[in-house]
Amino acid sequence: MKKEKISVIVPCYNEEESLPIFYEEITKIAKGMKEVDFEFIFINDGSKDNTLKIIKDLHKKDKRVRFISLSRNFGKEGGMYAGLEYATGDYVAIMDADMQDPPSMIVKMYQEIKEHDYDCVALCSPNHKDYTFLRRTFTNIWYKLIAKISSTPQVPGARDFRLMKRKVVDAIISMKEYNRYSKGLFSFVGFNTKWIEYEISARVAGKSKFSLIKLFKYALEGILAFSTTPLVISAIVGIILCLIAFITIIVIIIKTLVFTDPVSGWPSLACIVIFMGGLQLFFFGIMGMYISKLYLEVKKRPIYIVSETEQDLK
Ligand code: UDP
Ligand code: MG
Numbered sequence: 393m394k395k396e397k398i399s400v401i402v403p404c405y406n407e408e409e410s411l412p413i414f415y416e417e418i419t420k421i422a423k424g425m426k427e428v429d430f431e432f433i434f435i436n437d438g439s440k441d442n443t444l445k446i447i448k449d450l451h452k453k454d455k456r457v458r459f460i461s462l463s464r465n466f467g468k469e470g471g472m473y474a475g476l477e478y479a480t481g482d483y484v485a486i487m488d489a490d491m492q493d494p495p496s497m498i499v500k501m502y503q504e505i506k507e508h509d510y511d512c513v514a515l516c517s518p519n520h521k522d523y524t525f526l527r528r529t530f531t532n533i534w535y536k537l538i539a540k541i542s543s544t545p546q547v548p549g550a551r552d553f554r555l556m557k558r559k560v561v562d563a564i565i566s567m568k569e570y571n572r573y574s575k576g577l578f579s580f581v582g583f584n585t586k587w588i589e590y591e592i593s594a595r596v597a598g599k600s601k602f603s604l605i606k607l608f609k610y611a612l613e614g615i616l617a618f619s620t621t622p623l624v625i626s627a628i629v630g631i632i633l634c635l636i637a638f639i640t641i642i643v644i645i646i647k648t649l650v651f652t653d654p655v656s657g658w659p660s661l662a663c664i665v666i667f668m669g670g671l672q673l674f675f676f677g678i679m680g681m682y683i684s685k686l687y688l689e690v691k692k693r694p695i696y697i698v699s700e701t702e703q704d705l706k
Contacts (some may be wrong), residue, residue, distance in 0.1 A: 395427065395428055395429045395443075395480045396427075396428050396429070396481075396483065397428065397429040397430070397431060397480065397481040397482050398425075398428050398429070398430050398431075398481050398482070398484070398498070398502070399430075399431050399432075399433055399475075399479035399480060399481030399483070399484045400418060400430065400431070400432045400433065400483060400485045400487055400498070400642060401433050401472060401475030401478075401479060401484060401485065401487070402414065402432065402433065402434050402435065402436065402487055402488070402489050403435045403437055403468050403471035403472055403475065403486075403487045403488070403489070404434055404436055404437060404439060404443050404447070404484075404489045405437040405438070405443075405465060405468070405469075405471075406439045406441045406443060406488065406499070406598065406601065407437055407439070407443050407489040407598060408439075408441040408442040408443050408446055408598075409595045409597030409598045410489045410595070410596050410598055411434075411443060411446050411450075411489055412446065412449070413491060413596050413597065414489050414490075414491055414495070414596075415432075415450055415457075417491065417495045417496070418430075418432060418487075419454070421495050421496055421498055421499060422456075423557060425498075425499060425502065425545075426667060427642045427672060428483075428502070429456075430456055431452075431456050431457075431458055431479070431481060432456055432457050432458065433458045433460065433475050433478055433479055434447045434448075434450075434457065434458075434459045434460075434489075435447045435459070435460050435462065435471040435472070435474050435475050436453065436459060436460070436461040436464030436575050437462050437465050437468070437471040438462055438463070438464040438466065439465075444459075444461050444635065447459045447467065448705070451702050453704065454516060457702070458478070458701070458702045459701060459702050460474050460475070460478055460698055461698070461699045461701070461703050462474065462528055462696050462697060462698060462699060463697040463698065463699040464697070466695070466696045466697075468530070468552075468601075468693050469572040469573070469574055469695075470572070470696040471696065472486055472552065472571060472574055473565075473574075473695045473696060474537070474695075474696040474698070476487055476561055476564060476565050477565055478527040478701075479489065479561065481558075482557070482558055483555055483556065483557060484503070484555070484556050484558070484561045484678075485498055485501070485553070485554065485555045485556075485624070486552050486553060486554060486578060487553055488534075488552070488553065488661045489532070490595040490596055490597070491593065491595070491596040491600065492592050492593055492594070492595055493515065493553035494590075494593065496634075497515060497553070497588070498552075498555060500513075500588070501513040501555040501588070502555060504586055504588070505555060505557070508586065508703075509584075510584050510585065510586040511556070511557045511559065511560050511583035511584045511585065512554055512555065512556045512557065512560050512578075512583050512584070512585040512586070513554065513555050513585070513586045513588065514547075514551070514553070514554035514578070514586070514587055514588070515550075515553045515554065515588050515589075516547050516550045516551060516587055516588075516589055516590075517549045517551060517589070517590055517591060517592035518547045518548045518549035518589065519549070519591065519592075523592075524605065524702045526589065527604070527607065530604075530607070530608075530611070531549070533612070534611050535548040535549075537615070538615060538618070539615060539620065540621075541615070541621035541622070542576075542615075542618040542621070544576055544580050544618045544620040545579055546575060546579060546581050546614075546618075547579070547587055547621075550575050550578075550579075551585075551592070552574060552575065554578065559583070560583050561598065562580040563583070564577055564578065564581055567580075569582075569617075569689060570688050570689050570691075570692070570693060570695060571613060571616070571617055571685050571688060571689065572613075572617075572695065572700070573610075573613045573614045573617040573618065574616065576614055576617055576618040580618075585641070587681070593595060594632070595695075612681075615616045616655065616681055616685055616686075619674065620682070622678045623642070623678060623682065625675075625680065626675035626678050626679070629671070629675070630675065633668070633671070660701060
């Protein structure tokens with residue numbers, strides 16, 4: 393009988409220090425899992441260091457190593473999508489290169505799928521102890537917020553690290569949206585998913601590629617992609633303010649006509665005008681963010697552009 397194959401996708405951006413350690417570890421794991429074949433797909437996401445050279449060297453000595461080098465940095469989401477399209481395995485795993493997702497977990501994930509016939513086994517690290525206090529606090533707030541405003545459930549501390557059956561991968565590939573928030577997409581496609589909790593470890597080498605600003609943008613991406621509640625809130629606030637204005641007008645009219653008591657003072661008026669102006673701009677901003685996403689989607693720009701792959705080396 394033909395052996396099943398697991399494709400391991402590894403998005404890499406300036407990972408020259410972590411890659412050799414990762415490769416050594418994953419090949420050790422692969423050696424232990426004799427019942428399956430492996431392919432390792434490294435995505436060089438426009439790295440500025442020696443990442444591509446290291447990957448090419450790995451490919452020279454181990455033909456299970458395949459790679460896609462993107463024409464520039466497209467972000468982890470673009471890299472993951474490229475890998476998913478490229479993978480040929482019956483199962484596909486996505487893993488970070490920095491060993492924060494321990495490759496050894498793949499053994500357990502594969503076992504779970506085989507024993508219980510799950511479609512997908514995913515990992516979450518709700519405590520994310522290795523991250524800074526600020527990052528942890530914002531992440532916790534974000535998960536609470538998204539649970540309230542989105543109908544797509546998000547598991548707190550979900551990692552991108554998961555092992556999926558081919559049908560799950562095909563479902564994800566079929567979603568070709570440009571503004572990708574994969575954690576949401578994984579959840580959106582459904583399927584029978586088993587969650588395993590683990591304690592995330594520290595990066596083996598190098599620095600995190602996600603600054604607070606990048607994370608903030610990523611969090612905003614998640615909200616804009618999976619919730620339209622901000623638009624509804626702005627409409628509701630608008631209606632409430634209209635009602636308040638209407639009631640105030642009636643009060644003023646009554647005061648003037650019945651009690652002949654003219655309303656005095658321009659400062660209150662100025663405050664109201666400024667408040668209303670600010671609020672309108674704020675809600676225009678929210679609307680604008682959705683429209684800008686729409687604009688980018690309509691352009692149908694590619695999610696990634698390939699510069700070279702291992703096939704170009706032949
Ligand atoms: N990564 C990528 N492109 C980017 C940023 C990150 O391919 O623009 C990769 C990175 O090389 C790593 C993974 O995505 O393998 C996770 O990145 P990182 O460890 O920096 O993120 P964190 O663990 O801090 O969330
Ligand atoms: Mg990391």
